[in-house]
Amino acid sequence: MSSQPKGPSVLLRRLREVMAEPLEAQKxxxxxxxxxxxxxxxxxxxVYVLRADSILELYxxxxxxxxxxxxxxxxxxxxxxxxxxxxxRALNLNNAQKHPAFEYLPETGEEIYNAFLGVxxxxxxxxxxxxxxxxxxxxxxMDAEVEALETTAxxxxxxxxxxxxxxxxxxxxxxxxSRPLNMEGISLSDGIGxxxxxxxxxxxxxxxxxxxxAEDEIDRxxxxxxxxxxxxxxxxxxxxxxxxxxxxxxxxAYRMFAHDRGWNRRMEEAIIxxxxxxxxxxxxxxxxxxxxxxxxxxxxxxxxxxxxxLANRLLRELVGxxxxxxxxxxxxxxxxxxxxxxxxxxxxxxxxxLRGLVLEEAAPNSHVxxxxxxxxxxxxxxxxxxxxxxxxxxxxxxxxxxxxxxxxPPLDMENAYVEKLKFRxxxxxQFEAQRNKPARTKDDVDITLLMNAGLIMDLKQLEASxxxxxxLFRTELQFMxxxxxxxxxxxxxxxxHVLDEAGEKPVTFRTLDIGGDKVLPYLKTLQEENPAxxxxxxxxxLDRPALLRSQIxxxxxxxxxxxxxxxxxxxxxxxxxxxxxxxxxxEVELQTRFGNEMPRSxxxxxxxxxxxxxxxxxxxxxxxxxxxxGSNDLFQFCMAADRGNVNLANRYNAMNKPxxxxxxxxxxxxxxxxxxxxxxGEIAGRPISAMxxxxxxxxxxxxxxxxxxxxxxMLRSLDVSNLREVLLPAIESTxxxxxxxxxxxxxxxxxxxxx
Ligand code: PEP
Ligand code: MG
Numbered sequence: 192m193s194s195q196p197k198g199p200s201v202l203l204r205r206l207r208e209v210m211a212e213p214l215e216a217q218k219x220x221x222x223x224x225x226x227x228x229x230x231x232x233x234x235x236x237x238v239y240v241l242r243a244d245s246i247l248e249l250y251x252x253x254x255x256x257x258x259x260x261x262x263x264x265x266x267x268x269x270x271x272x273x274x275x276x277x278x279x280r281a282l283n284l285n286n287a288q289k290h291p292a293f294e295y296l297p298e299t300g301e302e303i304y305n306a307f308l309g310v311x312x313x314x315x316x317x318x319x320x321x322x323x324x325x326x327x328x329x330x331x332x333m334d335a336e337v338e339a340l341e342t343t344a345x346x347x348x349x350x351x352x353x354x355x356x357x358x359x360x361x362x363x364x365x366x367x368x369s370r371p372l373n374m375e376g377i378s379l380s381d382g383i384g385x386x387x388x389x390x391x392x393x394x395x396x397x398x399x400x401x402x403x404x405a406e407d408e409i410d411r412x413x414x415x416x417x418x419x420x421x422x423x424x425x426x427x428x429x430x431x432x433x434x435x436x437x438x439x440x441x442x443x444a445y446r447m448f449a450h451d452r453g454w455n456r457r458m459e460e461a462i463i464x465x466x467x468x469x470x471x472x473x474x475x476x477x478x479x480x481x482x483x484x485x486x487x488x489x490x491x492x493x494x495x496x497x498x499x500x501l502a503n504r505l506l507r508e509l510v511g512x513x514x515x516x517x518x519x520x521x522x523x524x525x526x527x528x529x530x531x532x533x534x535x536x537x538x539x540x541x542x543x544x545l546r547g548l549v550l551e552e553a554a555p556n557s558h559v560x561x562x563x564x565x566x567x568x569x570x571x572x573x574x575x576x577x578x579x580x581x582x583x584x585x586x587x588x589x590x591x592x593x594x595x596x597x598x599x600p601p602l603d604m605e606n607a608y609v610e611k612l613k614f615r616x617x618x619x620x621q622f623e624a625q626r627n628k629p630a631r632t633k634d635d636v637d638i639t640l641l642m643n644a645g646l647i648m649d650l651k652q653l654e655a656s657x658x659x660x661x662x663l664f665r666t667e668l669q670f671m672x673x674x675x676x677x678x679x680x681x682x683x684x685x686x687x688h689v690l691d692e693a694g695e696k697p698v699t700f701r702t703l704d705i706g707g708d709k710v711l712p713y714l715k716t717l718q719e720e721n722p723a724x725x726x727x728x729x730x731x732x733l734d735r736p737a738l739l740r741s742q743i744x745x746x747x748x749x750x751x752x753x754x755x756x757x758x759x760x761x762x763x764x765x766x767x768x769x770x771x772x773x774x775x776x777x778e779v780e781l782q783t784r785f786g787n788e789m790p791r792s793x794x795x796x797x798x799x800x801x802x803x804x805x806x807x808x809x810x811x812x813x814x815x816x817x818x819x820x821g822s823n824d825l826f827q828f829c830m831a832a833d834r835g836n837v838n839l840a841n842r843y844n845a846m847n848k849p850x851x852x853x854x855x856x857x858x859x860x861x862x863x864x865x866x867x868x869x870x871x872g873e874i875a876g877r878p879i880s881a882m883x884x885x886x887x888x889x890x891x892x893x894x895x896x897x898x899x900x901x902x903x904x905m906l907r908s909l910d911v912s913n914l915r916e917v918l919l920p921a922i923e924s925t926x927x928x929x930x931x932x933x934x935x936x937x938x939x940x941x942x943x944x945x946x
Contacts, residue, residue, distance in 0.1 A: 194750060198230075199338075199339035199342055199343065199464035199465055200402075200405065200463065200464060200465035201230065201399070201465075202226060202227065202230040202339070202343060202465070203342065203343070203401050203464065203465030203466070204401065204465065204887065205206065205226050205230070206223060206226060206229070206346050206401070207400075207401040209222050209223055209226065210346065210349075210350070211284055215533050216355045216356055216358055216359050216915040217251070217359055218574060219355070220238060220251040220349070220350070220356070220359075220916070222727045223238075223251070223346070223347070223350075223831065224237065224238055224251045224252060224261060224617070225847070227253075227322075227340075227343055227764070228253040228254060228424065228908075231336060231339065231340070231893045232326075233254070233324035233325060233326055234254050234304060234325060234326050234327055234809060235252065235253065235254030235255055235301070235323070235324060235325035235326070236252070236253045236254065236321075236322075236323070236324050236325075237249060237251065237252040237253075237254070237255055237265075237320055237322075237323045237325075238251045238252070238320060238321075238347060238549065238725070239265070239276075239320050239321040239322075239323070240312075240319070240320040240351060240356055240366060241267070241276060241318060241319055241320050241367040242360065242364050242365065242367060242373075243364070243366060243369070243370035244364070244396070245266060245322065245366040245367075246264045246265070246267075247264060247265045247266070247267065247272050247276055247321060248261060248263075248264045248360075249261065249262070249263040249264065249274060249299075250320075250356065250359060250718075251565075252895060254302045254304075254325065255299040255301055256298060256299055256444075257298075258298060259298045259299040261359070261361070262298060262331055263296050263298055263299050264354040264570050265294065265296075265710070268312070269292075269294060269508070270293065270294035270296075270790045271284070271287060271290060271292055271293055271294070271307060271309060272290060272309060272321045272323065273292075273294075273931070274292045275309045275310070275311055275321045276311060276318045276320075276321055277560050278485070279311045279313065279316075279318050279481035279482070279484070279485060280311070280481075281308065281310045281311070281337050281340075281341065282307065282308070282309045283308050283330050283331060283332050284306065284307045284308075284331075285305065285306055285308075285330055285331045286305050286306075286329055287304065287305060287325070288302070288305070289719055289827075290307075294573055295939065297388065297477075299324065300701070301329055304325035304326060304327055304328040304329075305322075305326070305327060305329045306327075306328055306329060306330045306331070306332065307323065307325050308323065308324050308332040308336065308340060309322065309323040309324075310322050310323075310337065310340045310341045310344050311344065311372075311481065311634075312344045312345075312347045312351065313344070313345075313348055313350045313477040313478070313480075313481055313522060313662075314348040314349075314351070314352055314368070314477065314482020315477065315480060315579055316476075316479075316481045316483065316484055316579045317350055317368075317480075317481075317484075317579060317580065317888070318367075318481070319351045319352070319367060320347065320348075320351060320370055320933065321348075322339060322340060322343065322344045322347055322737075323580065330536075332929070335603050338423075338464060339463075339464055341474070342465065342474060342480075343462055343825055344464060344466040345400060345466070345470065345473070345474050345477070345937050346400060348477075349398075349400060350770045351368055352368060353512065354368075354369070357369070366430055368763070369599055369601065370529075370817075371597065371598065371600055371601050371604070371723065372580055372594050372598040372599065372601045373595060373596070373597050373598075374577060374595065375574075375594060375595050376534065376571045376572050376573045376574040376577075376594050376595065377552065377555075377571070377572055377573045377594045377840060378556050378565050378570075378571060378591050378593065378594035379550070379554075379560045379563070379564075379570035379571060379572045379591070379594075380560060380564040380569050380570035380591050381569060381591045381592055382547075382549075382589075382592070383567070383569060383588070383589070383590055383591065383592065383593045383608060383611055383612050383615055384524075384526060384546035384547025384568065384569045384589040384591070384609060385523050385524065385525030385526075385546060385547075385557060385587075385588050385589075385605070385609070385612065386523065386526040386544075386546040386547060386586075386587060386589070387445050387521045387522070387523050387524065387525065387526065387530050387584050387585065387586055387587065388526055388581045388583060388584060388585045388586075388587050388598075389521050389525045389526065389527050389528065389540075389583065390519070390528055390578065390581060390583050391527055391528060391529030391530075391532055391536070392500070392503055392529065392530070392578075393583065395469065395473075395503070395506040395507060395509075395510050396488055396918055397467070397469045397470050397473045397506070397923040399467055399469075399470070400466055400467060400468075400470040401465055401466065401467065402408050402462060402465060402466060402467045402468075405462050405463050405465070406416050406469045406792065408462045408466070408467055408471070409459055409468075409593070411462075411468040411509065412458060412459065412462060412509070413580060415468065415508040415509045416455065417548065418508050419449055419501070419505050419508055419730075420446075420449045420450060421502050422504075423446050424446065426430060427628060432653075435484030439642050444512055445560055445757075448497055448501050448867075449501060450779075454475065455549050456476075458471045458472055458475050459471070459474045461475065462475045462738075462832070465504040467755060468504055469509045469510065470507050470516045472502050472505050472506050472509065473502075473506070473571050475502070476498075476499060476502035476503075476506075478504070479495055479498045479499060480495075481497060482495060483495035483496060483498075483576075484579060485574050488594040494946060496530070501635050504873075511640060511718055519873075521583060521584045523544070523836065524544055524545075524546040525540065525544045525545055525546060526546055526547040526548070526549060526587040526589055526620075527540060527545065527548050527549070528549045528577065528581050528587070528738040529548075529549075529551070529578070530551045530552055530578055530946070531550055531551065531553050531559075532553075532559055533553040533558070533559060533671075534549070534558040534559045534561070534562040534668070534671055534672075534709075535671045535672045535713035536559070537559050537562055537563060538646075538672045538793060541729060542566055542568075542648075542692070545566065545568055546568070546569075546589070546923045547568060547570070547571075547587070547589030547591070548563050548568055548569070548571075549570075549571055549572075549574060549577060549587070549589060549596050550570065550571075550572045550573075550574075551572075551573070551574055551575060551576070551578055552572065552573070552662045552837050553572045553573075553574070553837065554833075554834060554835050554836060554839070555572075555703070555834075555839040555873065556823045556827070556834040556835070556872075556873055557834070557835045558709060559616040560572070561873070561895075562645070562668070563894050564873075564876070564895045564897070565643065565644065565645065565646075565649055565896070567590045567896075567897040569590070569591025569592075569753060569896075570589070570591055571589050571590070571591055571594055571595065571596050572837070572840075573837055573840065574596060577596065577598075577793055580598060583682075584604070585598060585599050586598075586599055586600060587599075587600075587607050587752040588604070588605065590608070597700070607678070619900065621900075621902025621904075622899075622901065622903070622904060623655075623900070625900070625904065625907070626657045626900075627655070627657065628907065630659075630903050630906060631908045632885070632907070632910065632911045633904050633909060633910045634818075634910045634911055636885070636890065636911050637890070638885060638890055638891070638892070638906055639659050639660075639869075639890060639891035639892075640658055640892065640893075640894070640899050640902060640903060641658050641659055641660050641661060641662030641663075641699075641869065641871075641891065641892070641893035641894075642656060642658035642660075642661055642662065642663050642893060642894065642895065642896040643661070643662060643663040643665070643669030643871055643893050643894060643895055644663070644664050644665070644668070644689075644896075645662075645664060645665035645667075645669070646668055646672075646737070647685065647688055647689065647692070649896070650689060650692035650693065650711055651692075651894070652896035652897075653692065653693060653696060654908075655896065656896040656897075656900065658696075658896060658899050659696060659697075659898070660693065660696040660697035660698060660699070661689075661693060661696070661697070661699060661893075662699055662819065662869050662891070662893020662894075663699060663701055663758075663819065663850070663871040663893050664698055664699060664700045664701060665701055665704065666700055666701060666702065666703055666704075666742065667703050667704050667705050667709055667711075669682075669685060669917060670703065670705065670711055671705075671709060671711060671882065676711070676714070679741045679744060679745050682742060682745035682746075683744075683745040683746075683748050683749045683911065684701065684740070684749075685745075685749075686745055686746050686749035686750070687748075687749040689749075690749060690750060690753060697754065697756055699756040699757070699758055699796065699819070699869075700746055700756065700757050700758070701757075701758050701759070701798065702729070702739060702742060702757065702758070702759055702760065702771070703728070703732060703738065703742060704727070704733060704760040704761065705727065705728070705731065706722060706725060706726055706727025706728060706730075706731050706764065707914075709727075721835070723824075723827065723833065723835075724828075727761065728761035729759050729761050729762060729767050729771070730761065730767075731768060732771075733770055733771075736774065739771075739774065740774065743757075743774065743775055743778050744778055744782065747775075747778060747779060747782055747787075747789055748787055749780070750789075750790040751787070751788035751789060751790065752788055752790070752791055753790060753791055754790060754791060754792045754793070754794070755790040755792070755793045755794070755818070756793075756794045756796065756817075757775075757793070757794070757795055757796070757797055757818055758795070758796035758797060758817070759771050759795070759797050760798045760800065760821065761798065761800050761801060761821075761824065762797040762798060762799070762800075762801065762804060762811075763801045763803050763896065764803065764807070765804075765807050765810045765811055765814050768795070768811075768814055768815060769814060771795065772795055775793070775795070793845060793889055794816035794817060794891070795816050796815050796816055796817035796818060796819055797811060797814075797815045797818055797819075798819050798820070798824075798871075799811070799818050799819070799820045799821065799825060799830070799857060800820075800821035800823075800824035800825045801825070802825070802828050802829050802853075803823070803826055805853060805857070808856070808860040809858065809864075810862070812860055812861060812863070812864035812866040813864060813866075815866065816865040816866075816867070817859060817868070817869065818857070818866055818867070818869075818905065819868075819869045819870065819871050819893070820857060820867050820868070820869070820870040820871070820872065821871060821872055822845065822854070822870055822871075822872025822873070822874050822875070823872040823873055824855070824872075825837060825872070826843075826845050826850060826872070826874075828853075829850060829853060830843050830850070844930070844932055845874050845880060846879070846880055846883055846932045846935060847930070847931060848875075848922050848924075848929045848931060850875040851883065851887065851922045851931060852922055852923075854870070854884070854887055854889075855888070855919075855922065858887055858889055859888070860890040862888065867891070868889065868890075868891065869889075869892065869893055870884060870889055870891075870892050870893070870943075871892070871894075873890035873891035873894075875893055875894040875898075875902075876894030876895050876897075876898030876902065877898070878898075878901050878902050878904070878905035878931075878944075878945065878946040879905075879935050879936065879939060879946040880935075881894070881898075881902045881905060881906070882905055882906070882909060882914065882938075882939065882944065882946065883931070883935055884915070884917065885909065885911050886911060886914040886919070887918070887919075888915075888916040901945070901946075904945050904946055905939075905944055905946055908942070908943060908944050908945065909944055910942070913942075914938060915937050917934065917938055918931075918934065918935070918938075921934045943946070
C-alpha cells in the first residue's frame with residue numbers, strides 16, 4: 192500500500208467526469224467512494240450524510256459490508272463519525288478502536304481496520320456529512336492526505352447541495368441541508384413577513400469546482416488577492432475609514448489577514464489538489480466558518496468573521512471574470528438577511544418587495560431598525576450565526592411579534608402563518624375602522640397622536656393612520672440616502688413637498704442630527720472614541736454653521752406663508768438653543784431683505800435627550816416654544832447604555848422606576864410653565880409603554896405610523912386617572928418586589944386594555 196495519495200488532482204478530474212455522467216444517484220455515490228478508495232489506496236471509503244433528524248446515515252461504502260449501507264447510522268456526537276460532525280474537524284487515528292469515542296457497529300465489519308481518517312463534508316461552514324477512509328495497517332495519514340480528503344469532501348458537499356441524494360432517503364426523511372430551522376431572537380419591529388431570503392452580503396455560489404490547469408488558477412487567485420489587498424490598503428490610507436462604513440480596527444485586522452501567509456498557502460494547496468481558485472477560497476472559507484460557528488470567544492469569533500468577509504471580497508473579485516459562479520437573483524417577496532446593516536443600505540432595496548428583515552446583530556434603537564419600523568417591516572434581531580444557515584432564495588418567515596424566525600418552514604407552519612397574517616390584516620382593518628374615532632380616553636382625556644417620518648414616502652402614512660401631524664421629521668434621513676450633499680434648492684423642494692403633503696396638519700422638522708451612528712457617506716467625519724457623545728447634532732451644526740444655515744434657509748423658504756415648527760436635537764445647555772434662535776433671526780432678516788416671503792409663524796423647540804437638561808428645566812421651559820423628549824437618546828445617556836449595543840439591548844427596560852421618575856419630572860415642569868410637551872422616542876409606539884406615558888401625564892406622543900392604530904386602541908379603553916392611582920405610587924415605591932412592567936401588564940390585563 193502506498194502512503195502517498197496518487198495525486199488528488201487526478202482524483203478530482205475523475206470525479207468531475209463522474210459528476211457529469213448521467214448516473215442514478217446511488218450509482219454516482221458508489222462510483223465516487225470506489226474512486227476515492229482507489230486513489231487514496233484505502234481499503235474502505237464511506238460517506239455518511241447528515242439527516243434532518245440529526246442522524247448520520249451511511250449512504251455509500253467501498254469496503255464495509257454492503258448490507259450496512261442505509262442501515263448503519265450514528266447520532267450526531269456518537270462514535271467517531273458523530274464526533275467529526277460535532278467538531279467539524281478531521282480525525283486522523285492510527286488505531287480507531289482505541290479512541291474513546293469509538294462505537295462498534297457489527298453490521299459494518301469494520302473491526303479489522305485500524306487506521307481511520309474522517310473529514311467533515313462542509314458547505315458554508317455547515318456540516319452536511321462525513322467522509323471516511325480506513326486501512327487495516329496501523330498508520331497515521333499524512334497532512335497531504337488529510338488535505339486531499341477535505342478537498343474531495345467539497346465535491347460531496349456540492350452533490351448533497353444539489354438535492355440529488357434526497358431521493359435515496361427513506362420515506363419521510365429529509366437531509367439536514369433542507370432542514371427547517373426555527374430560531375428565537377428578539378423582536379425589533381412588530382409584524383409578520385413571509386418571503387425568500389436575500390443575503391445582504393451575497394454569498395457567491397461556486398459551481399465549477401475542478402480546475403483544468405492548476406498554474407492558471409494560482410495566477411488568478413494571486414491577481415485577485417493583490418486587488419483585494421490593494422483595495423483594503425487604499426481604503427485604509429484614504430483616511431476616510433468612516434466613509435467606507437468600517438471601523439479602523441476591523442480594517443487593520445483585514446489588512447493583516449489579507450496578507451496572511453497561512454491563508455494564502457491553504458488556498459494554493461487546494462488549487463494544487465485540483466480545485467478552481469474560487470472553489471479553493473470556498474474550501475478554506477468553509478473550514479474557517481466551521482471553526483467560527485463553534486468558537487465561544489466573542490473576540491476570536493469576530494476575527495473569524497473578518498476572514499469570512501475577506502473571503503467574500505475575494506470571491507466577488509474572482510467572480511468578476513470567473514466561470515461557473517453565480518449570485519442568484521431572488522424573485523418574489525424579499526426577506527433581507529444580514530449580520531448588520533446601515534439605514535441607508537436598507538433603503539437601497541426595493542421596499543415594495545420587502546417583507547421582513549433578519550439581523551444577526553442590531554439593537555432596538557439602531558437607525559436601521561427605526562427606518563424598518565417606519566416602513567412597517569417586521570424585524571427580528573440577535574440571532575447568532577443565522578446567516579450561515581441561509582441559502583439565497585430559502586423561504587423564511589419573520590415573526591416580529593414573537594421575535595422568531597422560521598427558515599425553510601414546513602408547509603403546515605407556512606399555512607398557519609398565512610392565517611396569522613390574514614388575522615393581522617383583519618386587525619389592521621379594525622384599527623383603520625377606528626381611524627376616524629377620536630384619540631380620547633375613557634375618562635375623556637384627549638391625546639394627540641403624531642407620527643415620526645423622515646422620507647417623502649412616509650407622508651402617505653399620515654392619511655392612512657390619521658395621525659394629527661408629524662411630531663418628528665428626521666431631516667437627516669434624506670441626507671443619509673443621498674450619494675451627495677443635497678443642494679439647498681433640493682432641500683427646499685423636499686420640505687415644501689412634505690408640507691404640501693401634510694396640508695393642514697403640523698409638521699415638526701428637526702435640524703440635522705448627524706454624527707454618532709448617522710454617517711453621511713460624502714462628509715468626512717472624525718474618528719471618535721465615543722461618537723454618540725461626540726461631535727454630533729447641534730454641536731456639529733453650531734461649529735460648522737454653513738450646513739445649518741442652508742438648511743434653515745431651505746426650511747424658511749419652504750414654509751413661506753405657513754407655520755414653521757423646528758426643533759433642535761441633542762441640546763445640552765440652554766444657550767445652544769438661544770444661538771439657534773439668533774441664527775434663524777439673522778436668516779429671516781436676510782431673506783426678508785431679499786424680498787423672500789417668510790413663514791407666517793414660527794415655533795422653536797428643543798429635544799430633551801441629554802440628562803444635563805434635567806437640571807435646567809426651569810430655564811429650558813422658558814427658552815423654547817415646545818419640548819420634545821427624545822427618549823431613545825435620553826434613555827441611553829441616563830442609563831449609560833449604548834442604544835446600539837446588542838449586549839445591552841435587553842438589560843434595562845425603559846419602563847423602570849428611575850427612568851419613569853425622570854419622565855414624570857419633565858411632564859410636571861412642562862405643566863408648571865405651560866410649555867407644550869411631546870415625546871417622540873420608540874417607547875411612544877408600544878401600547879404598554881405609551882399607556883405608562885399617559886399615566887405620567889403626557890398628552891402628546893409621536894411614533895411610527897404603524898403604531899398609531901394599536902396605541903389608539905389601547906388609549907380608547909383606558910381610564911387615565913384610574914391608572915395614575917396605581918402607577919404613580921408604584922414608581923415612587925422603594926420596594927423591589929414587582930417591576931413596573933409587571934404593574935403595567937397586570938393593570939392592562941385586569942382592565943381589558945389591548946397592548
Ligand atoms: C430619540 O433620541 O429618542 C429620537 C427620537 O431621536 P433619534 O432616534 O433620531 O436619535
Ligand atoms: Mg435622538
